[in-house]
Amino acid sequence: MSHSRAVAALAGLFLTALPSFAEPVTPVLTRWAKEVTPQNVHPEYPRPQMTRGRWQNLNGQWDYALVDKDAPSPASYDGKILVPFPIEAPLSGVRKHPTDQQRLWYRRSFSVPAAWKGEHVLLHFGAVDWDAEVFVNGKRLGEHKGGYDGFSFDVTDALKPGENELKVGVYDPTNSGEQPVGKQDNDPHFIVYTATSGIWQTVWLEPVAKSYISDLAMTPDIDKSVLRLTVKAAGGNPPSSVKITVLDGAKTVAVMSGAANASLAIPIPKAHLWSPSDPHLYQLKVALQSGSVRSDAVESYFAMRKISLGKDAKGITRMFVNNQYLFEVGVLDQGFWPDGEYTAPTDGAMENDIATAKRLGFNMIRKHVKVEPERWYYWADRLGMLVWQDMPTAGHRTPESKTQFETELDRMVEGRGNHPSVIMWVLFNEGSDYDVPRLVDHVRALDPSRLIDNASGWNDHGVGDVIDTHNYTRPKAPAPEEHRAAVAGEFGGLGMLIPGHLWGDPKNNWGYGNMADSAAFGKGYAHLMHIAYGYQDDPGLSAAVYTQLTDVEIENSGLMTYDREIVKPDLHIAQLANRGEFPTEPKVTDIVATSETHPAEWRYTTTDHPAPANWFAPDFDDAGWKSAPAPFGNGGAQNTKWSDTPGDIWMRRTVTLPADLPATLMFSAYYDEDMEIYINGVLAASAPGFTSDYVAVPMTDAGRKAIVPGKNVLAVHCGQKGGGQFIDVGIIAPQSSPSVHK
Known part of the structure; x- marks a missing residue:
């Protein structure tokens, strides 16, 4: 097979929804691209597990400029960019990649609603890749290094009446730097893809009181029928108490008061457990107050579920969900989009990816070396999809890069730790590993409620909760151990070229084999899943992860085309195979x-x-x-x-x-x-x-x-x-x- 690099010049398509933008260049678009306009880009409140009713979305058209990385902020700008799409993405309207000698600058104006007068105003960024400096009206608010986690600034003291100027300077050397980058590359080819630079998640403002709720930390305990909740308060001397209300639909389940910044055990009697087949969610209302005076309130949700290791009736170490063995049938998901790169074109597009995986019969997604926006996990929570969450990979070439890796690892665990869908942290993928036993212990201390995969593929260090092998195309199964379950973390990758749905020149697209049609693809897929299911009893496989959900650029190994228009295998055959039902193979x-x-x-x-x-x-x-x-x-x-x-x-x-x-x-x-x-x-x-x-x-x-x-x-x-x-x-x-x- 031939693994050539993607061609540099691709067919041009004009996005009529963005008439003021430069014409982007891309071979394919998703059907959601036509829904995107500067007025409605990602309009949903971006933090579904801690919502407030009042907020201002700053997505839309911003000014942008590319300048020397050591130059001051520019006096003039190059043009318009559609935030939150990265500058490399067609939907940004720019499609340029900053070099490691350039800095990307953003600028826009905003006005604070009059009704917010007297309150503190927080400026939130869902994620910026990678090193961001933020200024309001010329005042430097601070700097944040990290491509996958959200951050905020209190901008109150920098505001003035009327229009305010917001500037963001971003430096992103991608893989020529030392930070975690996952599958991004300055020179995309083979199994690495177009880089993401700059703002790639929603930017928004919201008003809060001097003392406000800064975060929630939730851990369910189904064995004791309680939710352990810490309401974190910030912004001054916190009020004396929090009031918590738990609802199941319209029914009030529990009401409790307690101290802020302390772990509270909230009884959840006769808990309705969350699982892939029954993704039941409870609603949560939290108020911060001093006596009878309320200073802040947020709404959230949670689920009662447990993830653990256990022994089945034969004494085999297994991965358990709610104290029962569930064979996890998973699919690898890179999280790239032909029109948005790291950023899905719409919230509905994200939902569709997870819903399609569910429709194909998967109960688990391995989110591969990328951390998604919070709304992606919201859809996984709602739809009932288990998630193995990878830490984005990095080179780890210097002590500084290791420090940055561990800083972003902590932020990933803390930032996505409330989602019931996330059941395992994957620390390393196919190399780049170091100090693995120490880091496993570190993550265990941060989050003892989930499993840990010490290294998916290649290098196993004998620690963590699973032993994980990769093999293409057919799966291979390691033997389970006394305290570790066996999983096939990657296999598959069957290819099928579909003209009109490819990234660039068909000669450069590749996959493992080339299935002739949907029936052949379904048969090949069922054959591989038959092998995986056969490993359940011998040697005792607990999970199998097929590569992959969609094609990505020239990597033509997806169950869906890159534009998400076509599901390649026969749907019924894939559904049966993922349930462990197979046609009789000819002898x-x-x-x-x-x-x-x-x-x-x-x-x-x-x-x-x-x-x-x-x-x-x-x-x-x-x-x-x-x-x-x-x-x-x-x-x-x-x-x-x-x-x-x-x-x-x-x-x-x-x-x-x-x-x-x-x-x-x-x-x-x-x-x-x-x-x-x-x-x-x-x-x-x-x-x-x-x-x-x-x-x-x-x-x-x-x-x-x-x-x-x-x-x-x-x-x-x-x-x-x-x-x-x-x-x-x-x-x-x-x-x-x-x-x-x-």
């Missing part, structure tokens, strides 16, 4: 077994010694070739290494066949890429492209007629242009085929 008889379980010797040569024109002839002298067991490949489950570089391999093997053979024969082959097979010098099969597992390849009539009783020569040629390499071949017969006598 076959091995005529010549592959080397998958019993390695067979082949004579072979590679590009270093190209084969002559008659290499496939029965009487060809292959005595000068090497001899080794198949499969041949590099970096996978091969028995013999093929090559470190792209090239070709030629293989020969003599097999003895009986006279009594079925009329219909096929090849069982796993190839990467462009395979041809000869029998006794006759071309018996030709298969372009590559596969990600063993597949049945039809045998030509000429090839079938060339088989003789006794000795037969199998000759195979396979090329390899880039990426993976693998080749193994056998002969099979469908069990229902009638036998013939030769």
